[in-house]
Amino acid sequence: MAAAGKPEEVGRPKPTNGENAIKEYSRLKNYVRDFRWTYLWGSTLLVGANGFALLIPWLLKRAVENLQFPEKGGHSAGYFGLLIIGAAVVHGVVRVFSRTTLLHAGRRIEYRIREDLYAALLSLDIPYFSRERTGDILSRFSNDLTNVRMLVGFGFLNVINTAIVYLSALFLMGRIDPFLTVCSVLPYPLMILLVKQVSRRIFFNSKRAQEELAALASHAEESIAASLVIKTYLREESRIDAFRELAGRYLASSMKMANLRGIVIPFMASMNGLGTLIVLFVGGNRVISGIMTLGDFVAFTGYLAMLVWPTVVLGWILNLLQRGAASMERLNAVLDAKATVTSPPSPFVPEIVRGELEFRRLSFGYSGEPLLHDISLRIEAGMKLGIVGPVGSGKTTLVRLIARLYPVGDGMIFLDGTDINRISLQSLRNAIGFVPQESFLFSRTIGENIAYGREGAADGDVKEASRLARLDGDIEGFPQAYQTLVGERGVTLSGGQKQRTAIARALLKDPAILVLDDPLSSVDARTEEEILQGLASYYGDRTVIIVSHRLSALRECDLIIVLDEGRIAEQGTHDELIARGGRYASLHREQNLREEIERYPI
Numbered sequence: 351m352a353a354a355g356k357p358e359e360v361g362r363p364k365p366t367n368g369e370n371a372i373k374e375y376s377r378l379k380n381y382v383r384d385f386r387w388t389y390l391w392g393s394t395l396l397v398g399a400n401g402f403a404l405l406i407p408w409l410l411k412r413a414v415e416n417l418q419f420p421e422k423g424g425h426s427a428g429y430f431g432l433l434i435i436g437a438a439v440v441h442g443v444v445r446v447f448s449r450t451t452l453l454h455a456g457r458r459i460e461y462r463i464r465e466d467l468y469a470a471l472l473s474l475d476i477p478y479f480s481r482e483r484t485g486d487i488l489s490r491f492s493n494d495l496t497n498v499r500m501l502v503g504f505g506f507l508n509v510i511n512t513a514i515v516y517l518s519a520l521f522l523m524g525r526i527d528p529f530l531t532v533c534s535v536l537p538y539p540l541m542i543l544l545v546k547q548v549s550r551r552i553f554f555n556s557k558r559a560q561e562e563l564a565a566l567a568s569h570a571e572e573s574i575a576a577s578l579v580i581k582t583y584l585r586e587e588s589r590i591d592a593f594r595e596l597a598g599r600y601l602a603s604s605m606k607m608a609n610l611r612g613i614v615i616p617f618m619a620s621m622n623g624l625g626t627l628i629v630l631f632v633g634g635n636r637v638i639s640g641i642m643t644l645g646d647f648v649a650f651t652g653y654l655a656m657l658v659w660p661t662v663v664l665g666w667i668l669n670l671l672q673r674g675a676a677s678m679e680r681l682n683a684v685l686d687a688k689a690t691v692t693s694p695p696s697p698f699v700p701e702i703v704r705g706e707l708e709f710r711r712l713s714f715g716y717s718g719e720p721l722l723h724d725i726s727l728r729i730e731a732g733m734k735l736g737i738v739g740p741v742g743s744g745k746t747t748l749v750r751l752i753a754r755l756y757p758v759g760d761g762m763i764f765l766d767g768t769d770i771n772r773i774s775l776q777s778l779r780n781a782i783g784f785v786p787q788e789s790f791l792f793s794r795t796i797g798e799n800i801a802y803g804r805e806g807a808a809d810g811d812v813k814e815a816s817r818l819a820r821l822d823g824d825i826e827g828f829p830q831a832y833q834t835l836v837g838e839r840g841v842t843l844s845g846g847q848k849q850r851t852a853i854a855r856a857l858l859k860d861p862a863i864l865v866l867d868d869p870l871s872s873v874d875a876r877t878e879e880e881i882l883q884g885l886a887s888y889y890g891d892r893t894v895i896i897v898s899h900r901l902s903a904l905r906e907c908d909l910i911i912v913l914d915e916g917r918i919a920e921q922g923t924h925d926e927l928i929a930r931g932g933r934y935a936s937l938h939r940e941q942n943l944r945e946e947i948e949r950y951p952i
Contacts, residue, residue, distance in 0.1 A: 396445075400518060459499065519654070523654065712748075725918060781862045782863045791836050799851055870900065
């Protein structure tokens with residue numbers, strides 16, 4: 351097995367088939383439909399802009415004919431020069447408005463999709479985030495959304511512009527000389543053949559490049575988050591090697607895309623150049639032969655020149671379409687994801703939650719293999735339950751299931767006599783205050799982090815919660831008290847301060863059921879005793895569940911269960927379990943001995 355952080359550990363993204371890439375745009379149509387009038391107005395402006403652009407070759411034709419046949423009379427060359435300048439100015443102004451209109455539509459669609467993505471992510475449950483990489487999700491919000499925005503903005507603009515220019519220019523060229531028009535488009539079937547051959551490869555390589563970039567972003571995010579661990583274990587070089595490996599993969603995928611673009615765009619430009627060469631040769635002979643006038647030839651070449659950029663940009667549009675399809679596929683994967691834990695179709699909403707919990711032959715596993723086995727337990731409302739056991743015995747899993755953070759089978763957990771799968775998620779989770787093992791703090795003030803427990807909480811309530819958690823003394827020592835910024839993930843606070851902040855947040859919620867998942871692991875014994883005393887006055891009639899490796903935190907519990915390998919090995923009060931002389935008593939003796947050793951250091 352490779353060491354942590356080695357390049358071999360980083361999973362290469364799985365390739366996907368691009369045969370049905372266009373189907374990924376089905377959801378995108380709904381967003382475009384919402385801005386259909388904006389696109390219609392922008393397209394109308396494009397028609398106007400190209401109308402004035404198409405007018406210029408015709409004015410050149412008239413100017414040349416006036417110079418060639420002055421005896422026919424008419425306007426001077428200066429007159430046509432002013433008309434050409436006027437048409438060019440109007441064309442430029444209208445073109446600016448057409449581009450800003452369509453590009454703004456792309457920006458608004460990007461905004462809508464980003465809002466929907468964020469809402470979709472927040473609707474998903476813990477199992478989804480356990481499977482997905484943070485960097486990959488962030489990559490979809492940035493790089494994939496940018497590709498989609500380019501598609502519905504720049505891409506749409508150029509597709510419409512190319513269609514208008516091709517149809518109009520070819521029509522006018524046909525009016526001037528149908529035979530010469532056919533000669534000018536002879537190389538185009540070769541372009542269509544190339545597009546057909548390259549399209550699938552562009553989609554596949556674009557999807558691969560996006561996934562490699564997501565893996566790179568995920569690795570970078572993980573390295574930044576784990577910077578303390580990396581430096582402590584001197585693993586900088588291994589992480590740099592892993593990053594270099596991922597960057598190399600992304601570079602290779604990007605170079606394949608660049609090579610494809612390097613083939614497509616020059617090929618299309620050369621085909622257009624070949625068409626121009628044919629027109630110069632055939633058209634020149636027709637002018638010499640008197641079949642067409644010099645003015646017609648000038649206008650014809652002017653219209654042909656207008657096809658150069660649309661022809662070249664066709665390759666870019668092809669690349670953009672395939673990149674957009676690959677990115678939309680990745681965005682659809684998030685938008686189509688469904689939470690495994692949802693409220694029932696007709697949820698039960700209890701008026702009052704007393705806090706009575708019952709487990710009936712509960713069994714649960716994360717990936718098929720059961721972690722909890724046949725758990726049966728009744729917790730009366732207002733009871734204090736303590737849970738203890740070795741690492742990996744299922745303590746945290748058990749308390750997480752109470753709030754349905756993971757899917758649980760019907761008829762296994764009951765709240766006030768009602769199966770929790772029948773209760774609305776909002777009602778169930780509103781009734782539970784949960785303090786997890788790892789306390790997460792937002793990059794806000796310490797007051798805002800505590801107030802997160804209850805929307806619209808008053809300052810007095812925040813201070814009272816911090817007092818109960820024995821955090822008020824620490825806060826008073828901060829430079830700005832409750833307005834002190836805690837930094838990213840609470841980096842400016844100690845481990846014990848983070849835990850007490852999380853406890854204060856849960857207390858502020860005023861829940862019917864309070865779940866404390868080893869909340870005192872980062873505080874010393876004296877602070878632990880103070881917190882327990884503060885909480886004792888808060889418990890009241892609430893149901894309290896405490897998971898702890900310190901038995902001192904469980905001493906006052908009405909019932910204590912000892913978990914071992916996912917089963918209840920022992921249960922009873924503190925005194926009963928000590929008298930029984932089983933696993934709990936053995937653990938108690940070990941902790942007492944450890945405290946004695948710490949009290950009298952050698």
